[in-house]
Amino acid sequence: MPKAINRGAGPRHVAIIMDGNGRWATQRGRPRLFGHQAGARRVREIVEACPDAGVEYLTIFAFSTENWKRTQTEVAGLMSLFRRYITKEAASLRAENVRVRFIGDRVKLDKKLRCLMDELEEMTGHCTGVNLTIALNYGGRDEVARATKRLAEDVAAGRLDPAEIGEETLPRYLDTCVLPDPDLVIRTSGEARISNFLLWQSAYAEYEFVDTLWPDFCASEFEALTRAYGRRDRRYGAVPA
Template sequence: MKSASPLPSFGRDMSESSSIPRHIAIIMDGNGRWAKERGKPRISGHRAGAESVRECVEGCKQLGVEFLTLYAFSSENWNRPAAEITALMALLERFLEEKAGELMEQNVRLQAIGHLERLPVRTRRKLDKAIERTSGNTSLTLILALSYGAREEIVEAARSLAADAVAGKIDPAKIDNATFASRLYTAEIPDPDLLIRTSGELRVSNFLLWQISYAEIVIFKKFWPDFHQADLNEAVEEYSRRHRRFGGL
């Protein structure tokens, strides 16, 4: 499984003006540096960051946001030390076990995108169980980007279209933006309206490269464990002050 299962269509036009973003995507950066500043092991930063995830989910639900995508583990993260990866997977498993009940109580649906087959068997099993358990929820949809890389996603979409073209299933001349987007992991998910990044870094780090083409970007200098619901509200307030032109006047 590399993509999220089909999601309901809410029928909102991209050009519709709204002070609340329909979809927020977040690059949760700075866990390791947060821990280092405090003389703690890196994994303690990741544990602290889990609390920020909880606040963000609750905040999005209260604001009426429909989709929240969190960059939880990139394809490049597999290059980290084995001990840190093992600890991160254990933390993910713990999150899935402890938070699934809360997601049910809050009517939050869990989804995941990325090369999920690369996850450890036990981790993948717990992820699939949480996704299945929350599949009927109809409020906020929480999407975890796990073992995810946007360049890989785009290349795979191109390969899929090329294979269909060679097989005569599709006319290359008729491939447009919508056709291409339909082959991405996020085919049934609307593009993010707002991209938030913590730690002050000014880059998108191979995250949803196609999907964030017209997203408004808000950067916070603070590290992810220090990101709280008030910061989320601040980002949404900043978003509401901007005029989205989508390339027009």
């Protein structure tokens, strides 16, 4: 039976920049794709850890708009890995009551992968447990640009009054329009940068940069970070009473 989510003082929405797959493989004398395969297996463990950690929403950065700059061999291997992952995990994700969504620009992805993404979203659309969002061909600046274009089209068509546009307007056009903003953003592998990930949404997120390479990032470390979040004083620009 799928676990119920135990809400507490921890983060409701955790976003993860899953970094370090290539280095993990290189340290073992293996090709980079070997590390990506190990990283894909790690996703399952973290998704399964979410209910006990009180996490309702998990967003993972799988492939960025900048990752097309990698070698053709690595990109092709990653796209094949994404197709296999969706095919292999679809039934278990539905059985575990996990709702899956994808964000990012799908236009550049191949037709088979896009169809698999659509099918998984439809298959899990009724699920009420953990909300897993996979950022695939995603970039924060690209997302804002696409959202701004759609907003401008609504203004031009008379569906939106420019005088009514405020900071709450643009989020309605973002890929994440149905999601709450992330409370905690985690980046693995020791790098301390956000790499164009959820730029608008993470304005008030807490950040954790950990040295662990993604294939070694385990449920216990994830749960420790969510507990540490619960001890932070989040004031959103205000001062203590």
